[in-house]
Amino acid sequence: MDHDTAARTTLIRSASDAGSKVFATILTRSPISRIDIARHTGLSQAAVTKAVSPLVAAGLVDAPPAAHRDGNPGRPVAPVSIIPGAMIMLGVKVNVDEIIAVATDLTTTVLAGERRPLAAHDPETVLEAIVDVVGELERQLDGRADAIAGLGVSVSGDVDSETGIVRDSALMGWTDEDFGGALQERLGRPVTLENDVHALTVGEHWFGVGVGTDSFAIVTIGRGIGSGLHLNGEVVTGAYGVSGEIGHLPLADPRHLCPCGRRGCVEAAASTGAIEAAVSAAHGRPIGIDEAVRLAHDADPAAEAAFREAATIIGTAIATLVNLTGPQVVLIGGEGVSNFDLFDETLRNAFDAHAFGAAARCPIITRPHTFQDWARGAAAAAIQALVR
Known part of the structure; x- marks a missing residue:
């Protein structure tokens, strides 16, 4: 970290609440006028001007000369914009069999990327791989590596982002693992450890569907069934660091055993692994998800039944989520969206059947997320941790 990056990091971390609000608003909504910053933050224009000045001096924000809106006389408009390359964040998504890493600017635009297989997924092996x-990312960045301000890492499970401890990750087989602390000691850089879906939600909150939206929920389908919530302008983390875990709502048949050790979880019947297991059992041989998709498209009864069960349970879980929290929109993402045609009608029918009253008006939209998007979410979580 060079002197400029260190000074910018110190400035952001030491900012007042007003300064943090102003910087976050510029970061997620630039270019934006000081008038609009005041409107979004509830601060006076004098307070906004006071907060913007050191950001400009530090090279974090660009503020061109003020101009009158549309040439009309009156109070001038002075738009300010984030300088994306002022700092660089690294983001890493940890999967059971690989890690995906990116270097991004302050708007999570990817500057460099790397993907590595994991020979094993014990903590020490994953640490070494990261x-x-x-x-490798530092080598790809070359001279820009001095602008790296921190690292965000996302992993499945119950993650305490305050302490950097993975309390429980069934996918990784980790319990009470001080992974964030060990990684920070190894790298000598600030490390933010976050649940993978929460990190993805942070990215959507600041740079995606959440911009300009009062509330939204993300539901991810694929290896796991996850959910993230953005309510009242904030990503919900929960008093104990757990929230939105629809994958572990007990909505499935108890005969389904979940990787978490419980029975009847949504994830136990609706994840990629659950679909593979159901189709494999019906055919008496191992069948991967790609073949299961092909079989379902070819009207294979077992494959169709597996996807139908998964879609019904996920749709019911989304209705439960919407009934409880009332988001403005639900975004379905994850690698499973690439096969969403096999879920779509059944999922929406289940949602309509269980959504209460006006909650049924909540739109459900889809967008596939690549694993690089998950890594960008980890970088976004690190940026958010810096700002706050």
């Missing part, structure tokens, strides 16, 4: 991939 250290190695960070070194």
Whole structure:
């Protein structure tokens, strides 16, 4: 980290609440006028001007000369914009069999990327792999590596982002693992550890569907069934660091055993692994998800039944989520969206059947997320941690 990056990091971390609000608003909505910043933050224009000045001096924000809106006389408009390359964040998504890493600017635009397989997924092996991939990203960035301000890492499970401890990750087989602390000690850089879906939600909150939206929910389908919530202008983390875990609502048949050790979880019947297991059992041989998709498209009864069960349970879970929290929109993402035609009608029918009253008006939209998008979410979580 060079002197400029260190000074910018110190400025952001030491900012007042007003300063943090102003910087976050510019970061997510630039270019934006000081008048609109005041409107969004509830601060006076004098307070906004006071907060903007050190950001401009530090090279974090660009503020061109004020101009009158549409040439009309009156109070001038002085738009300010984030300088994306002023700092660089690294983001890493940890999967059970690989890690995906990116380097991004302050708007999470990807500047460099790397993907590495994992020979094993014990903490030490994953630590070594992340250290190695960070070194590779630094090499790709070349002279810009001095602008790296921190690292965000996302992993499935119950993650305490305050302490950097993975309390429980069934996918990784980790319990009470001080992964964030160990990684920070190994790298000598600030590390933000976050649940993978929460990190993705942070990215959508600041740079995606959440911009200009009062509330939204993300539901991810694929290897796991996850959910993230953005309510009242904030990503919900929960008093104990757990929230929105629709994958572990007990809505499925109890005969389904979940990787978490419980029975009847949504994830136990609706994840990629659950679909593979159901189709494999019906055919008496191992069948991967790609073949299961092909079989379902070819009207294979077992494959159709597996996707139908998954879609029904996910739709019911989304209705439960919407009934409880009332988001403005639900975004379905994750790698499973690439096969969403097999879920779509059944899922929406289940949602309509269980959504209460006006909650049924909540739109459900889809967007596939690549694993690089998940890594960008980890970088966004690190940016948010810096700002706050």
